[in-house]
Amino acid sequence: xxxxxxxxxxxxxxxxxxxxxxxxxxxxxxxxxxxxxxxxxxxxxxxxxxxxxxxxxxxxxxxxxxxxxxxxxxxxxxxxxxxxxxxxxxxxxxxxxxxxxxxxxxxxxxxxxxxxxxxxxxxxxxxxxxxxxxxxxxxxxxxxxxxxxxxxxxxxxxxxxxxxxxxxxxxxxxxxxxxxxxxxxxxxxxxxxxxxxxxxxxxxxxxxxxxxxxxxxxxxxxxxxxxxxxxxxxxxxxxxxxxxxxxxxxxxxxxxxxxxxxxxxxxxxxxxxxxxxxxxxxxxxxxxxxxxxxxxxxxxxxxxxxxxxxxxxxxxxxxxxxxxxxxxxxxxxxxxxxxxxxxxxxxxxxxxxxxxxxxxxxxxxxxxxxxxxxxxxxxxxxxxxxxxxxxxxxxxxxxxxxxxxxxxxxxxxxxxxxxxxxxxxxxxxxxxxxxxxxxxxxxxxxxxxxxxxxxxxxxxxxxxxxxxxxxxxxxxxxxxxxxxxxxxxxxxxxxxxxxxxxxxxxxxxxxxxxxxxx
Amino acid sequence: xxxxxxxxxxxxxxxxxxxxxxxxxxxxxxxxxxxxxxxxxxxxxxxxxxxxxxxxxxxxxxxxxxxxxxxxxxxxxxxxxxxxxxxxxxxxxxxxxxxxxxxxxxxxxxxxxxxxxxxxxxxxxxxxxxxxxxxxxxxxxxxxxxxxxxxxxxxxxxxxxxxxxxxxxxxxxxxxxxxxxxxxxxxxxxxxxxxxxxxxxxxxxxxxxxxxxxxxxxxxxxxxxxxxxxxxxxxxxxxxxxxxxxxxxxxxxx
Numbered sequence: 001x002x003x004x005x006x007x008x009x010x011x012x013x014x015x016x017x018x019x020x021x022x023x024x025x026x027x028x029x030x031x032x033x034x035x036x037x038x039x040x041x042x043x044x045x046x047x048x049x050x051x052x053x054x055x056x057x058x059x060x061x062x063x064x065x066x067x068x069x070x071x072x073x074x075x076x077x078x079x080x081x082x083x084x085x086x087x088x089x090x091x092x093x094x095x096x097x098x099x100x101x102x103x104x105x106x107x108x109x110x111x112x113x114x115x116x117x118x119x120x121x122x123x124x125x126x127x128x129x130x131x132x133x134x135x136x137x138x139x140x141x142x143x144x145x146x147x148x149x150x151x152x153x154x155x156x157x158x159x160x161x162x163x164x165x166x167x168x169x170x171x172x173x174x175x176x177x178x179x180x181x182x183x184x185x186x187x188x189x190x191x192x193x194x195x196x197x198x199x200x201x202x203x204x205x206x207x208x209x210x211x212x213x214x215x216x217x218x219x220x221x222x223x224x225x226x227x228x229x230x231x232x233x234x235x236x237x238x239x240x241x242x243x244x245x246x247x248x249x250x251x252x253x254x255x256x257x258x259x260x261x262x263x264x265x266x267x268x269x270x271x272x273x274x275x276x277x278x279x280x281x282x283x284x285x286x287x288x289x290x291x292x293x294x295x296x297x298x299x300x301x302x303x304x305x306x307x308x309x310x311x312x313x314x315x316x317x318x319x320x321x322x323x324x325x326x327x328x329x330x331x332x333x334x335x336x337x338x339x340x341x342x343x344x345x346x347x348x349x350x351x352x353x354x355x356x357x358x359x360x361x362x363x364x365x366x367x368x369x370x371x372x373x374x375x376x377x378x379x380x381x382x383x384x385x386x387x388x389x390x391x392x393x394x395x396x397x398x399x400x401x402x403x404x405x406x407x408x409x410x411x412x413x414x415x416x417x418x419x420x421x422x423x424x425x426x427x428x429x430x431x432x433x434x435x436x437x438x439x440x441x442x443x444x445x446x447x448x449x450x451x452x453x454x455x456x457x458x459x460x461x462x463x464x465x466x467x468x469x470x471x472x473x474x475x476x477x478x479x480x481x482x483x484x485x486x487x488x489x490x491x492x493x494x495x496x497x498x499x500x501x502x503x504x505x506x507x508x509x510x511x512x513x514x515x516x517x518x
Numbered sequence: 519x520x521x522x523x524x525x526x527x528x529x530x531x532x533x534x535x536x537x538x539x540x541x542x543x544x545x546x547x548x549x550x551x552x553x554x555x556x557x558x559x560x561x562x563x564x565x566x567x568x569x570x571x572x573x574x575x576x577x578x579x580x581x582x583x584x585x586x587x588x589x590x591x592x593x594x595x596x597x598x599x600x601x602x603x604x605x606x607x608x609x610x611x612x613x614x615x616x617x618x619x620x621x622x623x624x625x626x627x628x629x630x631x632x633x634x635x636x637x638x639x640x641x642x643x644x645x646x647x648x649x650x651x652x653x654x655x656x657x658x659x660x661x662x663x664x665x666x667x668x669x670x671x672x673x674x675x676x677x678x679x680x681x682x683x684x685x686x687x688x689x690x691x692x693x694x695x696x697x698x699x700x701x702x703x704x705x706x707x708x709x710x711x712x713x714x715x716x717x718x719x720x721x722x723x724x725x726x727x728x729x730x731x732x733x734x735x736x737x738x739x740x741x742x743x744x745x746x747x748x749x750x751x752x753x754x755x756x757x758x759x760x761x762x763x764x765x766x767x768x769x770x771x772x
Contacts, residue, residue: 057548076634077548077596078549078550079548093548093549093550093636094550094633094634097633127567127568127569127737128567128737129566129567129593129594130594161591161592162590162591162599163589163590163591163592163599
């Protein structure tokens with residue numbers, strides 16, 4: 001609980017000690033870092049993660065932020081000699097247990113750094129035990145990175161001791177009468193981040209674009225693509241610095257969505273521009289594939305090889321070494337692409353185009369109509385092709401359906417704001433279940449071919465790679481089995497997607513109403 | 519979460535001093551630790567300056583009317599919390615006898631706070647009783663202070679019988695020498711010779727110490743007010759040894 005403070009803290013100290021009966025407990029200076037992922041996962045979980053260091057100790061605190069209903073509460077604390085960057089850096093403990101599921105694959109970044117000079121007080125009971133604590137704090141924000149120190153002034157922070165909630169409430173009441181104190185704002189945490197130049201929850205990997213149904217299609221397209229371009233640009237730094245694998249993932253997804261928008265644009269964007277940017281983004285997507293594929297293999301390496309019989313598991317380590325070497329090369333090649341003139345020009349010219357787009361054809365048609373048409377068309381194509389797939393159909397047919405499903409998904413997400421939220425959520429969820437099945441099938445296929453390629457590369461390396469290749473053969477056949485299973489489940493999954501309830505919903509939302517003939 | 523019970527057949531052997539000191543050492547590293555004062559004497563609570571009173575008495579905790587969360591008090595030390603003693607602890611035997619599946623109830627109560635604490639340290643009432651059986655049933659470690667007299671061996675044997683009889687316990691029994699007075703020849707001899715017959719005895723030895731005796735006057739853990747004392751060094755070594763014994767053998771949290 002926070003209270004703003006008048007800088008003449010001498011009078012304040014007097015009133016705390018003599019007036020309220022707090023005991024002085026000394027001073028300390030804490031170097032504090034507020035940690036969160038690039039996409040603010042800790043903040044979204046309603047908490048703040050602090051890494052504190054004094055000359056004698058260092059610890060992590062997971063503090064649930066105050067809401068209008070409840071004061072802030074420390075949910076976990078554990079020793080931590082260094083600032084962690086990933087969940088793997090942490091030893092077991094209550095903070096790790098809170099953080100790991102929230103953080104997933106993302107790295108922690110210092111979103112704010114500060115020096116906190118604290119003058120400590122405690123309220124004692126009849127046994128001379130502390131039953132509440134207070135501190136006069138002076139905060140100076142010092143980072144992250146190079147920034148001028150910002151003096152945030154003084155505040156009094158009151159913390160309860162577990163099991164003495166009434167005491168805390170009473171102390172807060174009494175403090176409200178102390179000279180120069182004003183109640184702190186609920187968004188005090190947000191201001192701490194803002195003082196360090198960070199804006200909580202300013203980034204999400206989800207596509208969130210609000211468009212109006214009456215807006216001209218071209219304008220809507222340009223709004224969507226501008227948001228996607230923002231996402232590409234904002235993730236570029238993380239890709240270059242190789243902070244975690246999700247920067248590249250989000251970078252690629254934004255590129256993929258952009259390509260999807262371009263290919264769906266039809267006549268709305270003139271053909272020359274459509275071709276040009278389509279090619280350019282295809283090039284860019286291609287430059288990122290290899291690195292992403294290798295990231296995925298390395299992330300999934302332990303899971304994949306956990307399936308192997310024990311005697312093969314150790315044999316397969318040379319494959320990991322190969323993957324790491326390949327990854328390093330792929331990263332270097334991507335950096336060359338990102339440093340290239342072609343990339344810089346693409347980013348600049350696409351931005352310029354979106355700011356003042358050239359229209360053609362149906363550019364001015366209200367997007368409410370064109371979106372519905374596009375979505376309906378994409379949906380129908382899935383239904384038509386999916387119904388024709390049976391157990392004997394070739395693998396190509398399944399891959400093809402997967403691409404169609406992805407098109408529909410991107411459309412649903414891009415135009416989500418035009419339709420009722422509940423419906424869109426359900427339909428997207430239904431589509432995702434189908435996509436999962438199609439995705440598994442495709443992934444196994446790709447992994448099997450990759451393993452073949454890796455085996456060849458391994459064979460060219462010095463050392464005893466025979467056992468590794470043998471183990472990879474076992475992996476291959478396990479993958480083939482998984483692929484078979486996904487294929488066997490397809491009929492059922494598709495039937496579920498194609499069930500009446502979904503058909504009706506798609507129809508209700510997107511089926512074009514025939515224009516009356518006059 | 520792991521449960522360590524400071525347990526002995528007789529009182530006055532340095533059980534509470536050990537429980538309080540080890541809890542303090544654990545918490546000082548930042549490891550969230552909970553002490554549960556089950557002893558009706560409430561010596562641990564007294565050391566932490568906390569009044570020995572819990573709402574509803576210990577019965578409420580056993581029957582599940584109250585959760586541990588309702589009665590836990592923070593101490594003066596970060597990461598160290600306390601379930602205070604209550605005078606009703608003297609009826610704990612009766613309370614446990616009156617409910618079905620008492621071991622399960624205590625385990626459930628502990629599990630509810632299991633996510634918040636790495637260590638739960640039980641300061642047990644001395645003696646052999648239903649309480650002891652239950653405690654053995656819920657603990658991962660049984661820490662047993664032993665004064666090095668000729669009766670020690672007998673006591674360890676009795677303890678062996680008790681743990682064998684107790685229902686399906688996985689508890690690791692760790693006896694250690696406590697209140698050792700090196701001026702006494704008997705003490706010296708037993709400390710030197712008994713480990714040969716009883717390899718489970720911990721190597722760390724806690725000396726008899728006025729510093730430790732002052733705990734009841736100062737009402738702080740000895741490690742806090744006498745950090746450079748022999749007693750502190752001994753408890754530090756004891757805690758390190760307990761941790762290394764346990765890390766190899768603990769089963770997953772219950």
